Every structure is written in C-alpha cells, then in structure tokens.
Amino acid sequence: MTISLTKKLIGATVAAGVIVALAGCGSAPAPASSSAAKPADANFKPCLVSDSGGFNDKSFNESAKNGIEKAGKDLGVKPITVESKADGDYKPNIDSLIAGKCTLIIGVGFKLDQAIADAAIANPKLNFGIIDSMADPKNTGKPAAPNIKPLLFDTAQAAYLGGYAAAAWSAQSGANKVGTFGGMKIPPVTIFMDGYVDGVKKYNEDKGANVAVVGWDKDKQDGSFTGAFQANDVAKQTANSVLDQGVDPILPVGGPIYLSASAAIKDGGKKTVMLGVDSDLAVADPSVADQILVSIMKRIDDAVYSTVTETAKGSFDPTAYVGTLENNGVGLSSFHDFESKLPKGLTDELKALQDKIIKGDIKVTSPSSPK
Template sequence: MKTTKKAVVSGFAMIGAAVLLAGCGAAPESNGASGGAGSGASDYLPCMVSDAGGFDDKSFNQLGKEGVDAAAAELGSQTPIEVESQAETDYASNLQSLVDQGCNTIVTVGFLLAPAALESATANPDLEYVSIDDTVDSDFDGQTDAPNIKPIIFDTAQAAYLAGYLAAGTSKTGVVGTFGGLNIPTVSIFMDGFAQGVEKYNTDNGASVRVVGWDRAAQDGSFTGGFEANDTARQTAQAIIDQNVDVLLPVGGPIYQSAAVAVRDAGREIALVGVDADVFETDPTVGDLLLTSILKGIDVGTKDAIVAAGNGSFDAAPFVGTLENEGVGIADYHDWSDRVPAELTSKIEDLKAQIIDGSITVDSYLAG
C-alpha cells in the first residue's frame, strides 16, 4: 500500500495545476439548467454505483446519491438506478449491470472505484461517466484517461486547514488527533490540511499543540484499513484518544460512528470533526459531539453534472472544489458555538480570505 500510495501521490502532484486550471471557476449552480420532461429529458436514465460505504454512510456516498436524485427530479427523467457495492469485488459487475440496463450517465463514488470506472468507460465510449473524488488518471499524465469521464474532486486541504486551526484553538489538552480509512490521497488530504492548520495556530500563538495520528514528514499515520464502522475503527480511535486528545478528526465515511462510540466511552469532553457532509445535520445522534465538519459540495457538483448531461450538455472538464468557489468549506459550530471564542471565529474568517486571495498556500496534491 505504501509503495502504491507514493506512486499515486506522485502522479496527482503532476496533474494538480492542469486540473485546477480547468476546475477553479464558479461552483456548480445548485439549480442547474432545467430541461424537464418537455425537452426530452424524460428518456434520460442517470445511474450510480456506491463504494463499499453504502448510500447510508451519512457522507460522500449519500451526498452523491442526493445529487443524482435531485437532478433526476429537476430533469423529469427516469428514476435513477442506484447500486450499492458491498466490496471492491462488486465494482466491475455493478457497473456492467448498469450498462446492460441502458443507463446514459453513470456516477461512480471514490478513489477505489476508478479502475473499474475506467474499464467500463473505455468499453462504452458512447456512455457518460462522472467520477466523484478521483481524476481517473492511471498513467499520471495530467489528463483523465477517457474522454467520457468527468471528475468531481475537492481540494479539501484548504477547508481542513481551517478546521485544524479551529481544533488547536479550542483544545484544552494541547493534543488533537486524526485517523483515516485508507492512506489514499482523498483521505490523507484532509489529515494533512488539518495538520497544517495546527502548525499555523502554533506559529501564530507561540503554542505547541500536537497532532496525533498523522506525520506530515512521513505522509503516514493511523488507518483502519477500510471504511467500515467496526471495532477496528473504534479501537483506532481509542488508541488516539488515549494520548490525551480532545479534538478528533476521523476521515473515511462511516468510521466517524465508531469514533463517536470511543468518545462517549472516554467519559470526558472530546470534540469530533466530521467530513464531507455537515454531520450535525446528517446524523443528529452525534450532533452534541461535533465541533464542525469539513464540507465537500458533492451533492451540488453531482447534480450540476447530471443536469447538464440530461440536457445534452455533458462536459468532461474536471470540477475542483475550493474555498474560492465554495466547493469546500467548514460547517457551523452548532452546539459548540458557545465554546469557540469570538476572536478565534474571526481569525478563521481571516485565514479563509487569505487562502482565497493566495496569501496562504495550503499544500495538497491538488494545489496549483
């Protein structure tokens, strides 16, 4: 995994600037261009394959599904066919089943689905594909490997930077932590941005807040080996909490649920930071634990791509979500609002403005 991951990151570093040039314009419009049944969109069939996290992950699979469903409703198209994958071995067969059912556009979710998506797209050049969270650039030449695939990707390091600064500023123990599902770029980008935000807080305030679970120099850290909410994820969270952590960022869909169990078992105040969606809204059962969430506009980006495709205007140019185009961001502090000092909130807004205007550069494989 480490060798593969290094090769992947190397390739992504090559594509960053080229992709950003294509994708850093305005964020996808949430209302899109409505074709409706009268435009012929009623014959259009959008489809989707989840990764192993499933559509009820309260995270990126769920957001992608919401985007597809909203687009179908706006278009007046056929009801989307949406297939859940239980394991990586399901990806190819699930994609083929959608091809066989006459899908016009197929949305795939996640880095791990990219090889199967490429194989399917290459075999079916007349179909359209939307890849959430991966550029599908297996040869690392800076271009998506098939002209009928549109990548929707997110420079979440920018938003994670803000969350890291916030975490450091609210920590009472001086130790914050993070862990992920797999050490792949779309996971580690959160962890690395988070650590950079903590470093900035330390520099600004002469502090020494420590990050447990991610080593920026080694580009490695604590990982569960998958994206399931299971006892391995709980134990991984527990091992980090045991190091006096009082703010914890789990990155990997449902694994936050296992982290929440470990937090409650700890019997002391520990804040969670969610990812992808505003987890306070998608999963109220953990709302009291959430300091904030690092957001991706997956639902909006997916809806925009499907609406365009349904209206006959499929565009394969990558969309890259940033703070500037509001493709990424951080959620409201909700129940933790009264525990975040006003001056810290103001500082977070200042940092956001500086990232947008280029005064601050957050390192990531997507940074231009």
C-alpha cells in the same frame, strides 16, 4: 467571498448562527434547485454506483446520492442508484447499469477508479463521472477516456480552517493535542489530514502556542489508519489509540468510522469532541450532534447535481471540476451548538484565513491536492 451567519437545521428551518461560508469565483457547481430544464434526450438516464461504504454512510456516498436524486426530481427522470457491498461489486454493478441503458454513470470514490476507466474505454458513447479520482489508473495525468468527468475537491483548504479551529479549541480546553485517524491511506483521505496539520501549525505560529498533532505526520505521509471504511472493532481500537494520548478534538476521516470514534469517546467517559468530514455531520446524523465541533465539507451533492443537469441539457463537459474555497466546493459547516463555547474571536480569524487562502496570500498544499 463572504462569511454568512446560519445555525443548526431544526426540521426544515435554518436559524441564525456562525458558519464559515464559502464564496468566490470559478465555475462552481449549481446548487440544487428546481430550475433545471427537462432532458434534451428523452432517453436520458442518470445512474450512480457507491463504493463499499454504502449509501448510508452520512458522508460522500450519501451526499452523492442526495445530489443525483435531487437532479432526477427536478428533471422529471428516475435515477438508478446501485450500492456496492464490497470492492468486488464495482465492475458487475457498473456492467448492470450499462445493461440497464444508463446514459450517465457516476462512480463514488477513488476505489472505483479502474472500474470506471475500463467501462468508459469500452463504452465510448456513454458518459461517465467519478468522484475523488481522475480515473487514471496508468498515471498519465488525464482520465483514461475522453468521456469521463472527474469531480475533485481541494479539501486541504477547508481542512486547514478545521485544523486551526481544532487547535484553538484544544488550547482552550487545556489538552493542547489534536488527533486524527483515517480509513484507507488514499489521497481523498490524506488530503484532509494534510490540511488539518497545516491549520494547527498556523494556529501555533499565530498564537505562540504548542498544540501537537497525533495520528498523522505530514512530512512522512504516515499515520493511523483502520484499513477500511467500516465502523468496526478495528476502527474503534484505532480511535482509542489516538484518544488515549489525550487529544481533544479528534478528526476521523473515512465515512462511517466516525461512529467508532463516537463510541470510543462515550465508552471511555471522555469529553473529547470530533470534527466531521464530507457532509455537515451534526445535521446528517443528529445522534452525534453533541460531539461535533464542526465539519469539513465537500459539496459532493452540488457537484453531482450540476453534472447530471448539464449532461441532461446535452452539454456533457469532461473537464475536471475542482471544488475549492473560492468556488464554494469545500468549506466548514456551522459550529451549531458549540458556537457559544468557541474561543473569542475565532470565527473572525477563520474568515480572515479563508479570505487569504482565496486571494492566494496563504498557499495550502498537499501531495494529494488535485493537479
């Protein structure tokens, strides 16, 4: 486990800066590289279906697409990606991939749980994967079929670090309030919020501070949600309801809803900064880079890449993958241009916290953590 020094991507170049780098043990997904072998089966065809957020969400759908496209390039095969515009598209989209002779079909997100489960049961000779879900609609504790590989992430661990950083920033700015709101109230969303709240709590304990959290009550598992993942007026109104309480920063959890938060901040003339989720948002969407303090990342692209390349070798493994700080599956991005503005010693404190989480000295828990 290490803390490496990187900085914001400028074109294809990475300069020096501060990032909480994730390392450790466990079975990590292989980083996207050019070393993958050619498929054992000449008919191997990897396929991906998005949830209704679409592939241009600068978040989990786009990250999954990047992973499968990189795998396809390295393997010399052409992956098929199908975008869902609405929840009703999941089944027909999966059916179209089955009809198109796909041999591995990965669904992006919790919302495809039922559709992937049904398809895997009906097509036992095909391999399936699903992100942020066990594909267990009946809550049995295991996937609905043995040909499903869940790709899960214990994001609460990384969000804990994000919450601590957010509290430190808020205390420095004088706001002494941090905010959050989500898209849908589902485990892949609330797990971020749980870790975030606990990270703020840890900061308060360590510093004798009193930074409050607006938008999520972990004990009650209740808070502010838009009800969807679209960047629309509802999302902007929800962001405003949190921003109006004087928070700095704010954590929008739900793909494109960060755009609504960004617009609400700008339209209100506020200086509030945001935390990104899933991808390194300052890099994924440079238009909001000046608002992104740091991002809480899930390395979905690496998990998808690894699943595709391993399956191509003929070694599909249905064992659930769980991304953690220890195996580099989750973590914080660089602070990019905010690095020079951080409270003194914050990055060292984050490194120490990360080390304690990896060692088990700090237990980060959420009702939504992978079991």
